[in-house]
Amino acid sequence: MKKYISYALGAFGHDAFYNTLSIYFMMFVTSQLFTNAGDAKMVGFVTTLIVVIRVGEIAFDPIIGGVVDNTNTRWGKFKPWLIGGSCLAGIGLMLIFSDYFGLTTSNPMLYLVLFGITFLVLDGSYSFADISFWSMLPALSMKEDERTKFGTFARFGSTLGAQGVIIIITPAILLFSKLFGAKNGQQTQAGWLGYAIVVAVLCVGGAAITCMNTHEQQNKIRNNTKHTGVIEVFKVIARNDQLLWIALAYFLFAFSYVVNNSLLMYYFRYRLGNAGAYTWVGVITCILGVISVASFPKLEALIHRKAIFCGGIGVMLLGYILFLFAGTNLPMALVAIGLLFFPYPLIFLATLMAITDSVEYGQLKSGHRNESVTLSIRPLIDKLSGAISNGVVGIVAVAAGMTGNAKPSDISASGVMHFNTFMFYIPMVLLVISAILFFSKVKLSEEKHAKIVQQLETKLDANGDSEASTEVNTDTNAVPDRS
Template identity: 85%
Template sequence: MKKYISYALGAFGHDAFYNTLSIYFMMFVTSQLFTNASDAKMVGFVTTLIVVIRVGEIMFDPIIGGIVDNTNTRFGKFKPWLMFGSIVASIGLILIFSDYFGLTTSNPMLYLIIFGVTFLMLDACYSFSDIAFWSMLPALSMEAKERTKFGTFARFGSTLGAQGVIIIITPAIMLFSQLFSGAKPGQQTQAGWLGYAIVVALLCVGGATMTCLNTNEQHNKIRSNTKHTGVLEVFKVIAQNDQLLWIALAYFLFAFSYVVNNSLLMYYFRYRLGNANAYTWVGVITCILGVISVASFPALEVIVHRKAIFCGGIGVMLLGYILFLTAGTSLPLALVAIGLLFFPYPLIFLATLMAITDSVEYGQLKSGSRNESVTLSVRPLIDKLSGAISNGVVGIVAVMTGMTGNAKPSDISASGVFHFNMFMFYIPMVLLVISAIIFFNKVQLSEKKHAKIVQKLEEKLGVDDDTDTDADVNIDSSVVPNHS
């Protein structure tokens, strides 16, 4: 139980960090850092920097996975990168939630340069820690039920971390605003946001520390069937794993639609409902639903399997979108819609995570070598790509609709409301439908087929210990789907 909880604590800190960076940083930029109409260009510059850096850095994620795979220390190959990345990324998070001692007004160009360097450092180091953390999953156990336990506990932690920040963000910012700036009750300041960022940074480092102290890699013949993967080979490893690619495409469309909607949710409460404080209820509702959702995954996986969980979950989310569109400015209806949107999310995430995890053995049987971190780097890569593009979308939507600074709901024009709804509801709905179609038709790596793949690997490596593990394996088409 200690190892499960420790792995969950690592996920807690990581998702608190991820949501803060991907969802709330742009709110800080548009509501506190640059609040005047003349600051629109600076918002555009910051948004562009974030998108360019994150998208550019994402191209190196498979290489980072290769570096982790090739690491060999007495602490294992994951823990050194998990700790180093978490510490440096957390320092970077604290720095970007500041105005760099007034540089935003005294020297905007210098601010942009320093911000760009800091964000690049932060994003790269977070990639190392995130890839190291999630690629531990296939190394912790080869047995499907054990993996499901680790994955479920991790999702408990990540759900509480991601949704917990929704609960604490507004009260924490107001508390630190009063403590650090002497602000009046209900008022937010830059110092209040900085205090909140410090709390998140400590949670990230603390969770990573607990994971490193209380979990261990499993050592067996299948895991030893690895080779040093070169820089160019990491992309070949991914390209040859057709199931991984289909899972990745379906998950990207799902994750992007969800993150865009989630990123605009705080704007909805502040500039559409005119009730920013009610946003705390989102955290309470999603935390409760998240716990129920994650707890139900192991049983659902046995009863209906992953494909039905993924596609059925998207169906429930679409009902939530439809209700949201009819809710208007009604807070109760909006909260019910949020519940319908969120409840399937942890289930879909877990179905995807377990499918990607199983694709490690699929790729091993197909190529003849095992690449854990390279394969598992795909899921964090997709999350970061989704977050990067959503940062750009949020910056554009905020300026386009006039939802910046101290604007009131009455200040938002009908055109602004239409464009806001377009990005928050209509586009995500279309992407979800396409995602479900791809997963249903193209992802063939089921739980039963994975069990057969593991059995085949055990037979091969157990009987033929002296064979060249880099050689191609003759794959039984009944075990590994053929999509040539």
């Protein structure tokens, strides 16, 4: 239990960091950093830098996975990158939530240069920590039930971290703003920086707890590795047909979900005319996320992953249909949001566990093991879907007339149709295709994975490697556990 909770705390800080960076940083830029009429160009420069860096970095995720896989230290191969990447990312987060000691006004070009360098280091460091954290999963246990518990606790922590910031961000900013001399109800740069420092501490602290209390196993299956070059990294992915089908199904699902989620704030502001009610989204998703994640182990034992994935998409489709009928009805819209979000953690976990099991599948096919390269696919897909959705959301907002101080009554019927097409109709089609692909092409079931592990053990025993399974413990005075 100590290991499960420690892994969950790492995920908590990890996703609190991610949501702060992905959702709220641009709000800080537009509401606090550049607020004058002539600052539009600076906002554009900052936005362009972020998009270019994040999209460019996506291509390097498999290579980062290869670097992690090739690491060999006394602390294992994941922990140095997890704690080091988290520390650098935390420092970077605090820097970008500042004005660099007044450079935004005294020397804007120098600010842009320093911001670009900081964000590049921040994004790269976070990717190392992200890939290291999630690729620890197949190294923590070979047993299906234990893997499920680690994955479930991690998703529990990440749900609380990601959805919790939606609830606490405004009170936290107001609190720190007041502590640094602002009037009641006034947000300041210092308030935002105080909030960013808290998130950075949570991220680094969670990573430290994970590193101290979780230990990767060392056994004959995990020892079946070799140094992976840059070209070989992409060959490993290309040869794993089950990983590719899982990835394609998950990409369609993730992209449809992110587009819908990104347009939710527009829905509340320009369709419902009640931007303040958006806070309820954080409350509802946080509560439902906890319930959803807690139900995953029993559901997996009862109906297995494929049914969870496809059944979850069925529930989401019901949510979309209800959303279409909701129109400007707030209670009905909130119920629809609940139906849309509740299956999301379940589908995420079903995908995560399937990708985790594809490590052994790929090992059986290729003859050697690549944990981080394989697990790098999931964060790569999340980043890719997020980057594409950013562009889609901008286009939709302009096409629908949902910009500036427009009111719900200003949105034309054509604008509503444009908005509904991207928020509802296209995501529904993508979800259906995703479910069909996962149902028909993903053959890596829990039972098949158990047989693959047995085949690997038999094969490696036949090769004369009968080393007993132990855990790599960072405490050199401790006696290793035997499995």
